[in-house]
Amino acid sequence: MERRHFLKSAGLGVAAGTTLLAAQVQARETAAPQKNAPWLAARTEAQIAKLERVKVDLVAPPMVHKHEQKAGPEPRVVEFRMSITEKEIVVDRDGTTMHAMMFDGSMPGPTMVVHEGDYLELTLINPASNTMPHNIDFHASTGALGGAKLTNVNPGEQATLRFKADRSGTFVYHCAPEGSVAWHVVQGMHGTVMVLPRDGLKDSAGNALHYDRVYTIGEFDLYIPRDEKGNFKKYGSSAESYGDTLEAMRGLIPSHVVFNGKVGALMGDGAMKANVGETVMFIHSQANRDTRPHLIGGHGDWVWELGKFDDPPAKNLETWFIRGGSAGVAIYTFKQPGVYAYVNHNLIEAMELGAAGHVLVEGDWNDDLMKQVSPPGPIKG
Numbered sequence: 001m002e003r004r005h006f007l008k009s010a011g012l013g014v015a016a017g018t019t020l021l022a023a024q025v026q027a028r029e030t031a032a033p034q035k036n037a038p039w040l041a042a043r044t045e046a047q048i049a050k051l052e053r054v055k056v057d058l059v060a061p062p063m064v065h066k067h068e069q070k071a072g073p074e075p076r077v078v079e080f081r082m083s084i085t086e087k088e089i090v091v092d093r094d095g096t097t098m099h100a101m102m103f104d105g106s107m108p109g110p111t112m113v114v115h116e117g118d119y120l121e122l123t124l125i126n127p128a129s130n131t132m133p134h135n136i137d138f139h140a141s142t143g144a145l146g147g148a149k150l151t152n153v154n155p156g157e158q159a160t161l162r163f164k165a166d167r168s169g170t171f172v173y174h175c176a177p178e179g180s181v182a183w184h185v186v187q188g189m190h191g192t193v194m195v196l197p198r199d200g201l202k203d204s205a206g207n208a209l210h211y212d213r214v215y216t217i218g219e220f221d222l223y224i225p226r227d228e229k230g231n232f233k234k235y236g237s238s239a240e241s242y243g244d245t246l247e248a249m250r251g252l253i254p255s256h257v258v259f260n261g262k263v264g265a266l267m268g269d270g271a272m273k274a275n276v277g278e279t280v281m282f283i284h285s286q287a288n289r290d291t292r293p294h295l296i297g298g299h300g301d302w303v304w305e306l307g308k309f310d311d312p313p314a315k316n317l318e319t320w321f322i323r324g325g326s327a328g329v330a331i332y333t334f335k336q337p338g339v340y341a342y343v344n345h346n347l348i349e350a351m352e353l354g355a356a357g358h359v360l361v362e363g364d365w366n367d368d369l370m371k372q373v374s375p376p377g378p379i380k381g
């Protein structure tokens with residue numbers, strides 16, 4: 001029963017004022033949570049055509065393309081181009097291979113940053129040298145399976161999709177071709193869109209937050225099939241690997257859990273870097289499976305676990321939870337130098353399956369925060 005009718009039949013809605021109040025209550029209960037901001041106003045095609053257009057060159061993760069943290073009130077049309085790559089890659093230190101599918105040649109695909117109210121316009125290219133149709137489902141968008149229905153591109157085709165970023169936050173995007181969505185996702189096809197509030201990020205008290213660096217981490221659970229002896233199998237093509245991979249996927253136990261496409265991708269030359277005193281944003285996405293990022297020796301000063309900037313961020317977290325099919329954000333100001341491990345704190349997945357990376361932080365050690373009062377030595381007395 002509708003609330004208004006319920007109130008009336010309960011004898012509470014007799015006065016016109018009370019009925020109006022009930023209607024307002026109902027309106028509040030059913031309205032979408034977006035703001036009534038001028039940049040979110042509905043626009044005609046002619047009005048959209050008059051907006052400023054910006055072309056952005058994407059960069060491979062963990063880096064994120066240059067962007068402003070705040071934007072003026074006038075929305076823009078932000079143009080991106082991504083080409084899909086089908087390619088055999090090595091996924092661990094033993095040389096195990098997989099026929100990956102990737103947005104713009106990286107796992108995860110590049111992170112796209114816009115501001116709330118902007119129009120994101122992506123041209124998706126499927127080169128003729130590829131063998132499969134692909135598309136893109138943007139969790140940040142509204143309609144047509146997140147755009148997947150409007151971006152189905154066969155090899156040799158391209159399509160352009162525009163959507164309005166009508167709410168802020170971090171959102172996963174992924175390939176979603178009919179009949180093989182899960183396979184394309186676990187073979188490498190996911191990434192993140194970050195829609196920043198136009199007036200920038202805020203802490204839970206409403207104070208402005210700024211970051212000096214941003215890294216994007218895409219976590220993937222991989223399902224590489226094994227032979228009778230337990231060794232990983234190698235295949236001549238994606239199509240050849242499909243049947244066995246599907247069988248491995250149905251067992252739900254990943255052979256690898258990796259950040260950015262490969263065990264150790266974010267270590268050594270690939271390690272993330274920062275200086276003491278710098279505030280670093282970590283965007284963490286997982287399109288298929290839950291995960292729990294943790295920075296060993298540090299914290300999440302401000303964490304949007306759900307990745308949605310209209311929510312106040314949690315503070316001082318030790319570990320945060322990213323549900324499969326979403327992207328979350330943590331920012332942390334480094335206070336000590338050293339090598340920090342950034343891990344999935346299911347430590348089996350981190351240490352045995354690969355979900356670990358490093359942040360190398362330079363600067364001066366602070367004895368006040370931590371001091372080795374006496375080094376390990378023989379037990380005394």
Ligand SMILES: [Cu+2]
Nearest residue numbers: 134135175184
């Ligand atoms: Cu695909």
